Amino acid sequence: MEEKEVLIKVEGLSKKFCKDLKTSLWYGVQDLVSNIRGNKNERLLRDKEFWAVKDINFELRRGECLGLIGHNGAGKSTLLKILNGLINPDAGKVTIKGRVGALIELGAGFNPILSGRENIYNNAAVLGFSKKEIEAKVEEIIDFSEIREFIDMPVQNYSSGMKVRLGFAIAAQMEPDVLIIDEVLAVGDVGFRIKCLNRISDLLNNCAVILVSHSMPQIARICTNGLLLHNGQERLITNSIGELVEQYYKVFTDNYKSNEINPFGIDIYDIKANGLDVGDNELALNLKKGEDLELSFTFKCPLDIKEFSIHLPITDEQMIHVALTSSLENIGVSLNHGDDIYVKCKIPSSFTNGKFYVGITIIETKGGPNHFNIGKILYKKENCFKFYVRESPLTTSVPIILNSNFTVEYE
Amino acid sequence: MQLETRIYQKENNLKIGKLLKDSAKDFFDSHFLAKQLATRDIKAQYRQSYLGIIWAFISPISSAFVWIFLSATGTIKLNDTGVPYPIYVFSGTLIWSIITEAINLPSSNTNAARGILTKINFPKEALVLSGIYKLLFNSSIKIGLLITLIFAFGVGFHWSLLLFPFAILAAILFGTTIGLFFTPISLIYTDIAKIISMGLSLLMYITPVVYAIPEDGLMKMVMELNPFTSLILTARDLALGSTPEYLNYFCGVFAVSALLFFIGLLFYRISIPIIVERLSA
Numbered sequence: 001m002e003e004k005e006v007l008i009k010v011e012g013l014s015k016k017f018c019k020d021l022k023t024s025l026w027y028g029v030q031d032l033v034s035n036i037r038g039n040k041n042e043r044l045l046r047d048k049e050f051w052a053v054k055d056i057n058f059e060l061r062r063g064e065c066l067g068l069i070g071h072n073g074a075g076k077s078t079l080l081k082i083l084n085g086l087i088n089p090d091a092g093k094v095t096i097k098g099r100v101g102a103l104i105e106l107g108a109g110f111n112p113i114l115s116g117r118e119n120i121y122n123n124a125a126v127l128g129f130s131k132k133e134i135e136a137k138v139e140e141i142i143d144f145s146e147i148r149e150f151i152d153m154p155v156q157n158y159s160s161g162m163k164v165r166l167g168f169a170i171a172a173q174m175e176p177d178v179l180i181i182d183e184v185l186a187v188g189d190v191g192f193r194i195k196c197l198n199r200i201s202d203l204l205n206n207c208a209v210i211l212v213s214h215s216m217p218q219i220a221r222i223c224t225n226g227l228l229l230h231n232g233q234e235r236l237i238t239n240s241i242g243e244l245v246e247q248y249y250k251v252f253t254d255n256y257k258s259n260e261i262n263p264f265g266i267d268i269y270d271i272k273a274n275g276l277d278v279g280d281n282e283l284a285l286n287l288k289k290g291e292d293l294e295l296s297f298t299f300k301c302p303l304d305i306k307e308f309s310i311h312l313p314i315t316d317e318q319m320i321h322v323a324l325t326s327s328l329e330n331i332g333v334s335l336n337h338g339d340d341i342y343v344k345c346k347i348p349s350s351f352t353n354g355k356f357y358v359g360i361t362i363i364e365t366k367g368g369p370n371h372f373n374i375g376k377i378l379y380k381k382e383n384c385f386k387f388y389v390r391e392s393p394l395t396t397s398v399p400i401i402l403n404s405n406f407t408v409e410y411e
Numbered sequence: 412m413q414l415e416t417r418i419y420q421k422e423n424n425l426k427i428g429k430l431l432k433d434s435a436k437d438f439f440d441s442h443f444l445a446k447q448l449a450t451r452d453i454k455a456q457y458r459q460s461y462l463g464i465i466w467a468f469i470s471p472i473s474s475a476f477v478w479i480f481l482s483a484t485g486t487i488k489l490n491d492t493g494v495p496y497p498i499y500v501f502s503g504t505l506i507w508s509i510i511t512e513a514i515n516l517p518s519s520n521t522n523a524a525r526g527i528l529t530k531i532n533f534p535k536e537a538l539v540l541s542g543i544y545k546l547l548f549n550s551s552i553k554i555g556l557l558i559t560l561i562f563a564f565g566v567g568f569h570w571s572l573l574l575f576p577f578a579i580l581a582a583i584l585f586g587t588t589i590g591l592f593f594t595p596i597s598l599i600y601t602d603i604a605k606i607i608s609m610g611l612s613l614l615m616y617i618t619p620v621v622y623a624i625p626e627d628g629l630m631k632m633v634m635e636l637n638p639f640t641s642l643i644l645t646a647r648d649l650a651l652g653s654t655p656e657y658l659n660y661f662c663g664v665f666a667v668s669a670l671l672f673f674i675g676l677l678f679y680r681i682s683i684p685i686i687v688e689r690l691s692a
C-alpha cells in the first residue's frame with residue numbers, strides 16, 4: 001500500500017514554563033522585547049522555569065491517529081497548544097500541512113445573551129467558516145444538534161448538555177486535514193456521544209488526528225499510533241497500542257482504596273492469590289499468557305447465616321465492573337457461628353491485556369436453582385488486590401474474551 | 412491541490428516584509444469574523460439594557476455639562492472660543508471620547524477575548540478590526556448627535572462638515588495605533604491600563620477639549636506640541652466651519668499613524684503567542 005503524505009512533523013519540540021506568576025509575567029515582558037529582535041539564541045532555563053515539554057519528535061500521516069496520553073500535567077495540553085499554533089515553541093519545529101481543526105473547546109465565542117441561532121454564526125466565524133459556508137450549513141447544524149425547538153432561545157438558558165450539542169454540531173462541520181481532539185467528547189448524553197464518535201470516525205479516514213484522552217478503551221479503539229508523555233518527555237512512541245496502554249498504567253501509583261463494608265464483623269484472613277499472601281500491602285499479580293487466577297481465603301462469621309453466596313466482582317482500571325464470578329451453584333450454610341469457612345475459586349484466563357481489580361462480597365442468597373434472590377450484604381470489599389494481564393493473545397478495548405465455539409469451514 | 416503549510420518554531424526568521432504582508436492580509440481577510448464579533452457585542456450590549464444607545468454618549472455629554480455650568484456661573488473664566496461655548500465643549504468632549512475609546516480599543520477587545528485566544532487559533536487581527544467596527548458604530552451615534560447640536564445652536568451647515576468624518580477616522584487610526592503598542596504589555600500587567608486611563612484624564616487638560624489654547628505662555632507651547640491638539644482642533648474646525656489652523660500638523664500625524672498602524676499590528680501579531688503563554692498555563 002502506498003504511504004500517504006506526512007501532514008504533521010514534529011522535530012525536537014520543547015517548551016518551558018515558569019512556576020511563579022510574578023516571575024512568569026516579568027519573563028513575558030522580557031520575551032516581548034527579545035521577540036522583536038528575533039531571538040535566535042538557544043533558550044536555557046531561567047530561574048524558576050521548567051521544561052513543560054521536552055524534545056518531542058514524531059510524524060503523522062493522513063489516515064493515522066495518534067493517541068496522546070500521560071498523567072495530568074504531563075504536557076499534553078501544552079503540546080496541543082503548540083500544534084494548534086497558540087503558543088510558540090522554545091526549541092524545535094512543527095510543520096503542519098493543510099487545514100487544522102481543533103476540537104479543544106466547544107462553543108468558543110458564544111455570547112450567553114444571544115440566541116442559539118445567532119451564536120452559530122459567532123462560533124462558526126471563530127472557527128474560520130465564511131459567511132456563505134455558514135448560511136449553507138446552518139440548517140444542518142441545527143438538525144445535528146437536535147435542539148431546533150430551542151434554537152431561538154438565549155444560550156444562557158441552555159443546559160450545559162445543550163450548549164455542548166450546539167458547539168459540537170458546529171465543529172462537526174469542519175473538514176480539516178489535521179484534527180486535534182482534546183477530551184471534550186466525554187460530554188452530552190449517551191445518544192449524542194455516539195453521534196459525536198461516529199462523526200469523528202468519518203473524519204478519521206481523511207485526516208491526521210491527534211487525540212488526547214484518559215480513556216484507554218477509547219484510545220485502543222480509535223488510535224493507530226501512540227505517544228506517552230511523562231513529565232514533558234517522550235516516554236514511549238509506538239505503533240503498538242497494547243504496549244502503550246500497558247506503559248501508561250505503570251506511570252501511576254495506585255490511588256484505588258479498598259473500601260470495606262462489614263456490618264456484622266466478619267473476619268477474613270489468609271487471602272491468597274496464586275499462592276501469594278494478599279496482606280495490607282496491596283498485592284499486584286502479573287498473569288502470563290494462559291495463566292489462571294486462583295484465589296482462596298478463610299472467613300469467620302459471628303452470626304448464623306442460613307444461605308449465602310460469595311461473589312468476586314472484577315473491575316477494570318476505570319472502576320467499571322467487567323465480570324463477576326459467583327458461588328451461586330454452591331450455596332454455603334453457616335449455622336454454627338464461629339466456624340472457619342474456607343473458600344477457594346479458580347478464575348479462568350479470559351482477560352485481554354490490562355489491569356484488573358478483584359473484590360470480595362459475601363451476601364445472603366436465597367432460592368435456586370433457576371433463580372436466586374439476593375439479600376443483605378454481609379461483607380463487601382472492593383479492590384482487594386489487582387492483577388495485570390500481559391502477553392494475552394489479544395489487546396483490544398474489550399476486557400474479556402468469552403470462550404466460544406466457532407466453526408469455520410470451507411464448503 | 413497544494414496544501415497550505417504552517418511552520419511553528421521559536422524564531423520569527425521570516426522577513427519583516429513577509430510578516431507585514433501576512434499581517435495586513437489577515438487584517439483585511441478577517442472582515443467577516445470581525446463584523447460578526449462586533450455585531451455580537453453590540454447586540455448583546457443593547458439587548459441587556461433599557462437606555463441602550465444613550466450610554467454611548469452620556470459620559471462626554473455629562474462632562475460637557477459640568478464645564479458649561481462652571482463657565483456659565485462664572486466659577487471659572489475661560490478665553491473666548493470663537494463659537495458658542497456649549498457647542499465648543501460638546502464637540503470637544505465627543506471627539507475626545509472617541510480618541511480615548513480608540514486608544515483603549517485594542518487592549519480591551521483582546522482582553523475580552525482571552526477565553527477564545529487561549530483555545531482557538533484564528534486571525535488575531537480580527538480582534539482589532541472588530542474593535543474598530545464597534546468604535547465606528549459608537550462614533551457614528553456621537554457624530555449624529557454632534558451634527559444635531561450644530562444645527563440646534565445655529566452654527567449651520569458648512570461644506571467642510573462633509574470632511575469631518577474623515578477627521579474622525581484619522582483620530583480613530585491615531586488612537587488605535589497608540590493602543591496597539593500598549594496592548595501586549597497591558598495584557599501582562601493590569602497596571603498599564605490604569606496608568607493609561609489616568610494619563611489620558613490628565614492629558615485632556617493640555618488639549619483644547621473644553622477650553623481654547625491660551626494666547627501665550629508655557630501652556631500655549633505645550634498644547635501646540637501635543638499631537639492630540641491637532642486632531643481635536645482640526646476635527647472641530649471642520650465640523651463648525653472654521654479654518655483649520657493645524658492642518659499641516661494634522662496631516663503629519665495622520666501619515667505617521669497610518670505607517671505605524673501596520674507596524675503596531677505586526678507587533679501585536681507576534682506578541683500574542685507570548686501573551687497567550689502567560690495568560691494560561
